[in-house]
Amino acid sequence: MARGRMAAVLHRVLLFARPAFQLNATVRRPARHGPACAIRISVEGVFMHQQTSLLATAGLSLIAAAPLQAQDAGTVLPEVVVTATPFNAGEQSQILAPARVLAGDELRNRLGASLGDTLSNEPGVSASAFGAGASRPVIRGLGGPRVRVLQNGMGVADVSTISEDHAVGVDPFTARQIEILRGPAALLYGSGASGGLVNLVNGRIPTVLEDRPTGDAELRYGSADRSKAASLSADGAVGRIGLHVDASARDADDYRIPGRAERGNPDSPRGRLANSAARQHNLGFGASLIEDWGYAGASISTLDARYGVPSEEGARIDMRQTRFDIDTLVRRPLQGLEHVRLRLGHTDYEHTERDAAGEPETDFNNDATEARLEFAHQPLAGWRGTFGVHAETAKFSALPREEDHPATVPRTRSRSHAAFLVEERDLGPARVNAGLRMESARRDPEEAPARSFDLFSWSLGAAWTGVSGYSFGPTFSVAQRAPSTEELFSAGPHHATETFDRGDATLDKETSRNIELSLQKTEGLLRWRVNLFRNKVSNFIYGRLTGAVLDEEGNPGDELAERVFAQAGATIRGAEAEISYNWRGQGLSGRAFADTSRGRLDAGGGYLPLQPANRIGVEAGWRQGPWRAGASVIRAQRQDRLAAFETATPGYTRVDASLSWTQAWNGMQLTWFALAKNLLDEDIRVSTSLLKDVAPLAGRSLVLGLRTAF
Structure with a gap:
């Protein structure tokens, strides 16, 4: 006591x-x-x-001249561990792919209505922005089936990769940290991560025993959409059994917009964006036996969401997901092994797309199971690493309620089996990383011949640290991706995107050849990083708008734009730069970044669709005792590098601010906070959204809330 x-x-x-x-x-x-x-x-x-995203418009040169608040210039600031990599290193130490981790108050201040909205201001990351209910991350101009979303290291198994109007099946409000890996991560997580991955960590299966109940809770209200949100996450233990519970609820009305909904149309509605309301509820439980030899645990969670798609069709989506997970780790099971880890996950997902009158039109179902068995070995001839096997099965369909309409995607069983190896070794001042993955994937529809693909991916990278506090390294990788079910077999209307999709059952596998150079300063109060990348893709699969307009049966009409999946060579190149000062310290701090990426079809085919705009941003802030304050400015340029039938996207300037105060009360911490978003009330439209011309982002908004940690 x-x-x-x-x-x-x-x-x-x-x-x-x-x-x-x-x-x-x-x-x-x-x-x-x-x-x-x-x-x-x-x-x-x-x-x-207890760090916060402290933001201000002041330049970094002004911040650098500020007093250090008793912090030594040689201080090595702590790093958050990236759990989505086999070596559990900090975000500054990644070779496989540049990493960024959001955690603590910085994550809480960036929380948006969706995962894409939460991450959209990170270097190299934008969002599909398909209304408030559905927004998926786009990494370096690649999204959909090339960016994989994980929850605690396992695939989410939703259907958000199929179309921009489908919500991601995770809840950022219960996250303890969110990890972003930019660039190919296919070695560990399969061809669905050929462009990058996002891992949401919520600790649903406990791995350590708490000596007393701990957790956090939050309430917040947003003015732009009159949203009310609440979340709770708590951990405890009974004997050797660790327990976890998390829950969240969010209810938002149609959000306010600065001007007209449809750009350039003086007759378009204004005030609030019709059909942008969203509701979501999440509940999860987990328990595990924790001993000196390791742990064995399981969890169950449910996620229900209802949201509108602010397109001319006025569609609404009702989504339901139930998820089961098992995670077991055994330390030192055999001589030569550090640990063995087995993870199993099963997801039962379904959503119904409804028309403006609420009548159901299409049912999407995905019943998926995933298994990972990993062996981490002790150093062998100087090499340390992980090898294992990975398997996934899924039954997916997108079927119309009316029998005389063609199926958007027929019932299809998908299977994949893979073996992977990732190794790392220190060679004097250099650290070398190498890995490979062999995978077999099969797509088997009910009424068409099955397709099988043999995939081989590999990576070789190095980080030279000959000068203390600095790192330089190149990475070479080849990542192969099997065409997704919808790319192969789509053959029907998709009302939420207002398209009639046609797949191509003859599509070949994609092969991405990547080279990346990274130079960074990793120690001290002032840190920076520069990444240059080039991705050459053979048989790049993309949805090409033909210009034809069809009806629901695929005949000439005036309802749905015809979209055909096709292949061509493509090249994506770009750069990211980031500099920070005292980012996790007391007193003044700051960060600035810039990113650019450009994707083109080879042989004069024009630009890839839905490419992000060039951006530059500056953030700075102040921390003193219980007070946190700051602001940020992000400038996005006009995007006029267009694919066929795309329209140019105007540039915008987004200004955000934050203020919080923490007090102790009855053995707990209470944090009162205020977040101001889009202070200039800009008409913001993002080039990565199919709805950019009819659905701008929310206008000026004030978010008020209370957090507690116990």
């Missing part, structure tokens, strides 16, 4: 002590023994988990 009271006193002192006291401790890795070291670890925990 006395130890618990002392810990509570230390916790409150660390929260409210002056910066000079807080920063007496170095943040270098301490020895794990003795009371003094325990206090040092607590100080690190405060810095890592």
Whole structure:
């Protein structure tokens, strides 16, 4: 009891002590023994988990001249571990793909209505922006089936890769951290990650025993959409059994827009964007047996969402998902092995697309199972790494309610089996990473011949750290992707996107050949990183608008634009630059970034569709005791590099701000916060959205809320 009271006193002192006291401790890795070291670890925990996204329009040169608030210039700031890679390294230490991790208050301040909205201001990441209910991440100009979304390292198994109007089957409000890997991650997670991946970590299956109940909760209200949101995440233990529960609910009306809904149409409605309302509820439970040898746990979760698609059709989507997961890790099972980890996941997903009158039109169903078995071995001839096997099966269909209409996608069974190996070794001042993946994929529709694909992906990269605090490295990789079910077998209307989709059962596998150069400064208060990349893709699959307009049966009409899946060579090239000062420290801090990517079809085929605009942004802020404040400015240029039948997207300037204050109350932390979004009330339309001409983003909004940690 006395130890618990002392810990509570230390916790409150660390929260409210002056910066000079807080920063007496170095943040270098301490020895794990003795009371003094325990206090040092607590100080690190405060810095890592109570950081906020402190934003301001001031330039970095002004910030760099500010006093250090008793922080040493040689301080090594703590990094959040990236769990989606086999080596559990920090975001500055990745070779496979450049990584970015959002966690703590920085993540909470960036939360949006969807996963894409939450991540859309990160370097190299934009969003499909298909209304408030559905917005998927687009990484370096690639999205859909080339960007995989994971939850705790396992595939989400929704149908968001099929079309931009389908919501991602995860809830960012229950996330503890979100990891972004830009560039191919197909070695570990299959051909669906040939362009990048996003991993949402919510700790639903506990891996450590808590000595007392811990967790956090949040309430928030948004003015633009009159949204009300609440979330809860809690962990505890009974004996050797770890327990977890999380829940969230969000209810939002049609959101306010600055001008007309349809660009250039003076007769278009204004005020609020019709059919942009969204509701979502999520509930999850998890439990695990935790022993010295490892852990064995399971979880179950449900996600229900109802949202509108703000297109001319006025479609609405009712989505339901139930998910089961098993995660078991055994440490040192055999000589030579660090651990063995088995993960199983099963998802039962369905959603119904309804017309403006609420009548059901199309039912989407996906019944998917995934299994991963990983072996992490001890160093062998200097190499450390992970090898394993990975299997997935899915039954998918998109069938119309009316029998005389053609199926959007027929019932199709998909299977894939893969073996992978990823290894790493230190060679003097260089760290080398190499890996390969062999995969077999099969698509088997009910009423058409099956297609099989043999895929081979590999990667070779290095990071040279000959100069302390700096790293330079090239990465070469080849990632192969099998055509998705909808790309092969689509043959019907899709009302939410106002298209009549036609697949091509003869499509060949995609092959992406990538080269990337990375130069970064990894230590000190001032850090920076520059990435240059080039992706040459053979047999790139894309949806090509033919210009024809059809009816629901595929005959000439005036309802649906014909979209045909085709293949051609393509090249995507671009760059990302980021610089930060004291980003996780007290006092003044700042970050600036710029990104650009350009995708073209080879042989004079023009630009790829839905490419992101060039952007530049600056963020800065201030932290002092319980106070956090800041602002950000992001400028996106006009996007006029267009595919056939696309229209140019005007540039925009987005200004956001934040303010929060934390107090101790009854053994808990209470944080009162205010977030201002799109302060200039700009008419923002993003080039990566199919609805950019008829559905702008929300106008000026004030979000007020209360967070508590216990």
